[in-house]
Amino acid sequence: MERxxxxxxxxxxxxxxxxxxxxxxxxxxxxxxxxxxxxxxVSLVLREKGWLGEAFAxxxxxxxxxxxxxSNQANEYAQSGEADVSSTAGIAALMAxxxxxxxxxxxxxxxxxxxxxxxxxxxxxxxxxxxxxxxxAATRGTDPYFFLLQAxxxxxxxxxxxxxxxxxxxxxxxxxxxxxVDAWAGLDPHMAELELEHDGAELFFREPRYNTYGFLNFLDxxxxxxxxxxxxxxxxxxxxxxxxIENPEExxxxxxxxxEMSAPVAERVFTQRNDLSEPIPxxxxxxxxxxxxxxxxxxxxxxxxxxxxxxxxxxIDSEFASEVV
Numbered sequence: 001m002e003r004x005x006x007x008x009x010x011x012x013x014x015x016x017x018x019x020x021x022x023x024x025x026x027x028x029x030x031x032x033x034x035x036x037x038x039x040x041x042v043s044l045v046l047r048e049k050g051w052l053g054e055a056f057a058x059x060x061x062x063x064x065x066x067x068x069x070x071s072n073q074a075n076e077y078a079q080s081g082e083a084d085v086s087s088t089a090g091i092a093a094l095m096a097x098x099x100x101x102x103x104x105x106x107x108x109x110x111x112x113x114x115x116x117x118x119x120x121x122x123x124x125x126x127x128x129x130x131x132x133x134x135x136x137a138a139t140r141g142t143d144p145y146f147f148l149l150q151a152x153x154x155x156x157x158x159x160x161x162x163x164x165x166x167x168x169x170x171x172x173x174x175x176x177x178x179x180x181v182d183a184w185a186g187l188d189p190h191m192a193e194l195e196l197e198h199d200g201a202e203l204f205f206r207e208p209r210y211n212t213y214g215f216l217n218f219l220d221x222x223x224x225x226x227x228x229x230x231x232x233x234x235x236x237x238x239x240x241x242x243x244x245i246e247n248p249e250e251x252x253x254x255x256x257x258x259x260e261m262s263a264p265v266a267e268r269v270f271t272q273r274n275d276l277s278e279p280i281p282x283x284x285x286x287x288x289x290x291x292x293x294x295x296x297x298x299x300x301x302x303x304x305x306x307x308x309x310x311x312x313x314x315x316i317d318s319e320f321a322s323e324v325v
Contacts, residue, residue, distance in 0.1 A: 030060065030061055030062060031061065031062045031063075031064055032052075032056065032061055032062075032063055032064070032084055032085070032226075032229055032233065033063075033064040033065075033066060033077075033082065033083045033084050033085070034052060034063065034064070034065060034066075034083065034084065034085040034086075034233065035065070035066050035067065035068040035074055035077060035083050035085065035086045035087055036065050036066075036067060036068070036087075036258075037067070037068040037069070037074065037087045038069075038188075038189055038190075038255070038258065038259040039070075039087070039112070039114055039187060039188060039189075039214070040087040040109050040110065040214055040216075041110070041244060041251055041254070041255050041269075041270050041274060041276075042109050042110070042237060042240045042241050042244055042276065043087060043109070043240075044254050044255055044258045045240040045243060045244050045251060045254055046236055046237065046239075046240045047065055047258075048254045048257075048258070049240070049243075051236050051239050051240060052233065052236045054236075055232040055233070055235060055236040056229075056232060059229075059232075061229065066082065066083055068086060068087055068088075069168050069169060069170070070139045070141075070142045070168055070169050070187070071087075071088035071089045071092035071093075071139075071141060071142040071143060072092070072139055072140065072141035072142055073168075074086040074087055074088045074092075074217075075088060075092060075093075075095075075096040075101065075141065078096060078101050078103050078217060078219060079096065079101045081219070083219075084218065084219050084222040084226075084229075084233075085216060085217070085218055085219075085222070085233055086103075086216075086217050087109060087214060087215070087216060087217075088142075088214075088215050088217060089142060089143030089146075089211075089212045089213065089214065089215065090105075090143075090212035090213040090214075090215050090285060090288065090289055091143060091146045091212040091289065091292055091295075091296075092141055092142055092143065092146075092212075092215075093105055093215045093217050093315060094289050094292075094293065094296070094308060094311060094312060094315055095141060095296055095301055095302065095308075096217075097311045097314060097315040098293075098296060098302045098303075098306045098307070098308045098311040099302055099303060099306065102219060102220035102221065103217040103218065103219060103220065103315070104217065104218055104220055104223055104314075104315060104316075104317050104320075105215040105216065105217050105218075105281055105315050105316050105317065106216070106218060106223075106230075106234070106281070106317040106318075106319075106320040106321040107215075107216040107234055107237060107279055107280070107281070107321045108213050108214060108215060108216070108278060108279050108280065108281050108285065109214040109215075109216045109237065109241070109276070109279070110213070110214035110274045110275065110276055111211075111213055111214070111274075111275040111276075111277075111278060112188070112211055112213070112214055112273055112274050112275070113206070113208045113211050113273045114143065114187055114188040114191075114211055114214075114269075114273060114274075115143050115144040115147045115185060115186060115187050115188075115191070115210075115211055116147075116186055116191060116203040116204075116205060116206045116207075117131075117136075117147070117148065117151060117183055117184070117185055117186070117203070117204055117205040117206075118176065118183060118184045118185075118186040118191060118194060118195070118201060118202065118203055118204070119176070119182060119183040119184070119201075119202055119204055120176070120198075120200045120201055120202070121200040121201075121202055122200060123182050123183070125182060125183055125204060126204060127155070127204065127205070128151045128152060128154065128155040128157070128205050129155045129156070129157070131152070131155075131157065131161075131162050131182070131183060132157055132161050132162065133161070133162070134162055134163070134181075134182035134183060135162070135163045135165055135180070135181040135182050135183075136148060136162050136163065136164055136165065136181060136182065136183045136184065136185065137164075137165045137167045137171075137172030137173075137175045137176060137180075137181040137183070137184040137185065138164050138165070138166065138167075138172065138184070138185035139166065139167065139168055139169055139172065139185075139187075140164070140166050141301070142169070142187070143187070143211060143212055144169070144185035144186060144187050145164075145185060146210075146212065146292065146295060147185055147207075147210045147211065148164070148185040149295055149299065150207075150210045150292075150295070151205050151207070151210070159299065165180075165181050169186075169187040169190055170190055172184045172185070172186070172190075173186065173190040173191070173193070173194055176194070177194070177198065183204075186203070188269045188273060189255065189259050189261045189265055189266060189269045191203070192261075192265045192268045192269050192273075193261050193262070193265045195268075196262070196264055196265055196268065197262065197265070209288075212288060212289070212292065213281075213285060213288075215281070216237065218230055218233075223320070230320070231323070231324055234320075234321050234324040234325075235324050237279075238279070238324055238325055241276050241279060244270075244276060245276050245277070248270060248271050249267070251270055252266040252267045252269070252270045252271060253266065255269060255270055279321065279325050280318060280321055280322055280325055281316045281317070281318055281321075282316075282318050285316055286312050286313070286316055289308075289312045289315075289316075290309050290312050293308035293309040293311075293312065294308075294309075296308045
């Protein structure tokens with residue numbers, strides 16, 4: 001599909017989800033559904049240790065886990081009501097909220113440098129300007145995609161100057177290895193695997209401030225109707241976050257096992273590219289998303305009457321998690 005038609009269709013699907021059951025608490029009252037993601041190490045710790053199940057052991061509530069391969073998939077779970085709690089990048093959460101998905105972010109699971117632009121040395125690509133006319137793999141609606149747009153803008157280019165090949169993150173990595181694309185807007189741990197285990201792979205553009213944090217999003221209905229259950233989730237996340245900070249090597253091992261990556265890859269991802277120290281969202285997150293919100297409008301990622309900048313305060317809740325953290 002033509003790019004803007006595809007994106008408009010995505011926005012319509014998100015808006016239409018309100019009719020499909022998102023207004024309630026997501027799952028059945030006897031179940032809490034939470035996603036886990038290779039880009040969210042704390043979620044992997046909770047799943048491995050069984051601590052979320054422990055948090056609900058005295059309630060009769062079952063915990064269900066669903067795998068998110070990217071922010072776009074996590075937002076799909078939210079828009080369909082399949083998950084009460086999901087993990088995305090900050091800008092992806094704002095896109096969903098602006099398009100009518102009733103989510104709120106009370107918790108930040110990581111401040112990562114999880115994305116960069118990647119190529120192989122033999123392509124001759126050394127800078128973002130060299131991407132003009134190239135095929136670039138990226139997952140639309142995720143942080144690497146928005147990272148690519150910002151990088152192109154810095155170089156005086158736009159998405160129209162490249163051919164974006166819309167692939168889920170692991171498939172983007174594979175496409176670059178096969179030579180089907182010239183570059184890839186990468187995501188860890190897949191990016192670190194390529195960097196460490198494939199000769200000639202290069203992260204040719206890095207900019208940590210273009211990474212928009214890891215947001216833990218709750219359905220509004222879940223927060224309103226099952227407030228104590230939401231607190232239980234956050235208490236478990238706090239347990240996992242504190243444990244991960246105190247046990248970085250074991251956390252890297254959990255990441256390696258879950259993602260089937262090597263130990264060196266997992267160690268680089270967790271110990272070098274994730275900061276778990278600030279779990280409460282606040283002004284830095286609001287300021288960053290406000291600065292980036294024009295991208296959503298410029299690229300046709302929100303409906304014509306949407307107000308991304310005005311949705312930032314609707315999305316971020318700095319108070320709820322402060323009762324737990």
